[in-house]
Amino acid sequence: MTCLMGPVLSFRGCGEFGNEWHLSALVVTDGDPGQLSLEDASGRSTVGPDLLWSVQGKHVYRYRFQSTLGDTPSSLTYEILGQSYEVALPAVGQAPRMAYGSCNGFSSPKAMKGIDLKNRLWSLMAEKHNTEPYQLLLLGGDQVYADSMWETVPSIRDWNELSFAEGNAAEFTAEMGTELEGFYFDLYTRRWAQPEIAHMLARVPSLLMWDDHDLIDGWGSYLPERQNCPVFAGLWPIAQKVFAVFQQQLAPHEIRQGAIAPDQGFTFGHIIGNTAILALDMRSERTIDRVLSREHWDAVYAWIDGLTELDHLIVMSSIPVVYPGFDTLERFLGAVPGQQDIEDDLRDHWNSRPHKGERIRLIHRLLAFAEKRQIRPTIVSGDVHVAALGLIESSRSEQGSNATVINQLISSGIVHPGPNAAVLFALRHIFDSDDEIDRGIVARMIEFPGTTDKFIGGRNFLSLEPDPEATGARIWANWIVEGEQYPFTKVIHPLRPKAFHLSTGSGTS
Secondary structure, three states, X not given: OOEEEEEEEEEEEOOXXXXXXXXXXXXXXXXXXXXXXXXXXXXXXXXXXEEEEEEOOEEEEXXXXXXXXXXXXXXXXXXXXXXXXXXXXXXXXXOOXXXXXXXXXXXXXXHHOOOOXXXXXXXXXXXHHHHOOOOEEEEOOOOOOOOOHHXXXXXXXXXXXXXHXXXXXOOOOXXXXXXXXXXXXXXXXXXXXXXXXXXXXXXXOEEEOOOHHHXXXXXXXXXXXHHOOHHXXXXXXXHHHHHHHHOOOOOOOOOOOOEOOOOOXXXXXXXXXXXXEEEOOOOOOOEOOEOOOHHHHHHHHHHHHOXXXXXXXXXXXXXXXXXXXXXXXXXXXXXXXXXXXXHXXXXXXXXXHHHHHHHHHHHHHXXXXXXXXXXXXXEEEOOOOOEEEEEEXXXXXXXXXXXXXXXXXXXXXXXXXXXXXXXXXXXXXXXXOOEEXXXXXXXXXXXXXXXXXXXXXXXEEEEEEEOOOOOOOOEEEXXXXXXXXXXXXXXXXXXXXXXXXXXXXXXXO
């Protein structure tokens, strides 16, 4: 029996009373992997696997287990297939120490050129984890890159060579289905089995949400005749199943813990200590005219409105909510010789005209939530292959509240290289105007504290570290950037006064 990939840990929530750490672990093998052994403060136990999927003699198994959180940070150890792994746990009621990354791969062979250590940022993350363990890993999109299907899946390559009209009319064949299943299955197995990635995925529970490259580059933003064609309709359930199995660790027709709108997509939310985490599924319902359906948004806003007595809400939006406008940047890129790698990504942006209405409503709801609940919303995003810091600021409040600012933290990519010099020059020196979202609400990119730079082109990941002071509830956001000796840092302050934390103990970390 051979282990082809894993284990990969997934976070499943804190239990009904918030005092447990629910996990699952995924392995891919060519035989029965046997039992998983668990040891924590309560003793030793074993759990058996659930078979989730089999493809061409390879099997995906999942184990589910949990541990009770203590009054101080602790750990558990699990053993599977003869190897043991230690997992760091936060204290009950405390926010976890988190890492955030996106864009874990390459969109083309060209993007790999000149990169010697493809997974160097994963190794840097492991070094930080060894010193101060991460308790949660947020991966915000493009966990794999499926772009190679156009060259390596024979039936899809042949279809792609048809004219636009012929391709739209072509049927989805059984051969396409078989080849795509094998392609996606092997894509995850190979990518996540790479040693530097596998090291962290086995030791830090993850929360993952997909983006377009996990399906097809630009999924949902094609013209309707292509987005709704038979081949795309046949590809969708395969890509959806692979995502559900590998990234969500779900059995067929199973709804994950924390699911918010299971009939509309994979959006989920969890409350951990003084922090809520919301991961928006911005691909399952995307069309050229919308990101999420009205029913999906209603479920999201109902979940947000139910949050109380917290300090932070972290919203995972795979596409940045604040970023230079697509129309202007597209015109600039059109004047630059050669195809620009970032151009396709920009066609998906919140700031493109069809999505601006949803973007305005999202921002209004987050600002109103912050003022009413006194909980600080922060957006974390990836996709654009730079590290950047955005700001949404409102002057509409009549109460003099400090709940008028939403920070956006962009970290991308952990493996994919940054854009070329022409794009970085444009971002840094041309697109510097404020974006008036609505009357009295302005979005803009801002300089990293202590620097004069708004866009960092080096590969990076984000370290989200709760304040070590016992009476604080701040989050230190540190961008770890390849080639930089020191991190770029931004402090995210809570909205509620410090006296609250002194009196209740909430938010200590």
